[in-house]
Amino acid sequence: MAEIKERPTSASAAPRGAPIDRLVFGVAATLSVAFVLVGAVWPEETSERATSVLGWVTGNFGWLFVLTSCGFVIFSAYLALSRYGNIKLGPDDSEPEFSTVSWVSMMFATGMGIGLMFWGVAEPLTHFNAPPLGEATPGSPRAAELAMQYSFFHWGLHPWAMYAVIGLAIGYFAYRKGYGNLISATFRPLLGEKATQGPGRAIDVVAIFATLFGSATSLGLGALQITGGLDNVFGSGAGSKTLAVIVIAVLTGCFVLSAVSGVERGIKYLSNANAIAAALLAFFLFVVGPTVFILSTFTQSMGAYLTQLPAMSFTTGVFEEQASSWLSGWTIFYWAWWISWTPFVGMFIARISKGRTIREFVIYVVLVPSLVSFIWFAILGGTALDLQLVEGWEPPLTDTGGIALEASLFEVLREFPLASITVALAVFLIAIFFVTGADAASIVMGMLSQHGEEEPHRSLIVFWGVATGAVAAVLLWAGGLAALQTLVILVAAPFMLILIGMCVSLMRSLREESYESTMPMRNRRAWEHSRRFPDGP
Secondary structure (H helix, E strand, O other): OHHHHHOOOOOOOOOOOOOOOHHHHHHHHHHHHHHHHHHHHOHHHHHHHHHHHHHHHHHHHHHHHHHHHHHHHHHHHHHHHOHHHHOEOOOOOOOOOOOHHHHHHHHHHHHOOHHHHHHHHHHHHHHHHOOHHHOOOOOOHHHHHHHHHHHHHHOOHHHHHHHHHHHHHHHHHHHHOOOOOOOHHHHHHHHHHHHHOHHHHHHHHHHHHHHHHHHHHHHHHHHHHHHHHHHHHHOOOOOOHHHHHHHHHHHHHHHHHHHHHOOHHHHHHHHHHHHHHHHHHHHHHHHHOOHHHHHHHHHHHHHHHHHHHHHHHOOOOOOOHHHHHHHHHOHHHHHHHHHHHHHHHHHHHHHHOOOOEHHHHHHHHHHHHHHHHHHHHHHHHHHHHHHHHOOOOOOOEOOOOOEOHHHHHHHHHOOOOOHHHHHHHHHHHHHHHHHHHHHHHHHHHHHHOOOOOOOOOHHHHHHHHHHHHHHHHHHHHHHHHHHHHHHHHHHHHHHHHHHHHHHHHHHHHHHOOOOHHHOOHHHHHHHHHHHHOOOOO
8 A cells, every 4th residue: 555655646636635525534534433432332232233233134135245246256257358358447558557576466465464364274273163054074074175165265256356346447437537536436427427426425435434344353353363362472361352452552553653653664664574474474384384285275175166166156045044144154244344345455456557458457356366365275274274184183262162263373383393483473464464454444544535635644544543443442342253243244235235336337438438449459550550541551
């Protein structure tokens, strides 16, 4: 995200120093503060009401989450394979701002966040000991296969197709049509001038909420894992909600300090170093861990994922209550979480992809990060499964007998050399992901609050950063991980409808493109030559 702040080169973006959109910011800020106050004063009641509403949403609209996520995969594939794949995100003569290597590297950075750190070991272990949909015996080889298969499913093509759809819409309307770098700007073909008025501003408010709660969920997961790491290193009794809230407060203070002191460049370097350190951690486990088992796990899991992808993609659990409950807690939560992150990731990817064709965009945005996620889970998850399945290792458990999610990564690292160093490195990685993640998400919320300004006022960035930390703390205090999952699904539900509308709007505009714009560049030159010289050279 630092690139967005340092290189505001788009002519279509709002003018530098654009005024704050008082309506969008005022409504979003008021509702956010109200939620924080209500959640802080009545945490139990907030959790109960949210859980009740969640049951209604998943019971009545779980099928829509499933169907929509599949639709995004199909839609992005159609755009890449059709003649529209030749259209550029920018004028026909525009060229990419970044080399392919730099472009892909920045997409790697967007994929290596707190989520991968938290779930890299925790999800495969959980599925291994409590198999998805109850389709295997816990702790069996079949359970291990399902554990990796569903980990690939939750972190593969579906989420990145969501990012591709919103990134394409934002990039197309901002850089090719010149409508501005806002979510509401993508609705011009459907709403006309209303996209800049009340309806459009309402869309931007919903986008702020989706980003706020999606980011708060990631920060809450990070806080839980940091407390687990502190307990692993110091035996400090991690897992308490009080300690997790203290961690959030401290790291939010670090973020605010970085924002007001103007050390964005230092945060940029820390973020880049963080991605490298995460790669080194995975490489270390690959080398000292069960290398052959990891390679075999990756190969077999990839085959199982690709083979079972259609069936997994359309499963709703309608015929069995246990399956429906599992899908609500895992698959639908993930789809909602990804949807809530689409404003941030979509705006970031769109910003760095100006000048790319739609086909190039889809291939690199969907396939490359998915492959990185598969490798990450094969190494971390495969190592954990080898320890339990082959070595007889016992994973950390909670008081209720479930997998201790926040401690699982550190317990796995304890089984290998240099444990004190790798555990401390993991805690540091998560902490920096927290700070830089709050920085990046706050910039996006600031942009949405300031007419798409690529360098929003620092006060806006600080406000939304503090609000994100406050929401994460309230959710943890109200109900821990369950509260985080509940609220992100509730907030993502309306934004899912906005994503569907963006697809319709994008398709309508693409159909109005000239025949020349949809031709491959080499064919376009020949076609232009034939028009200029109809009787030959």
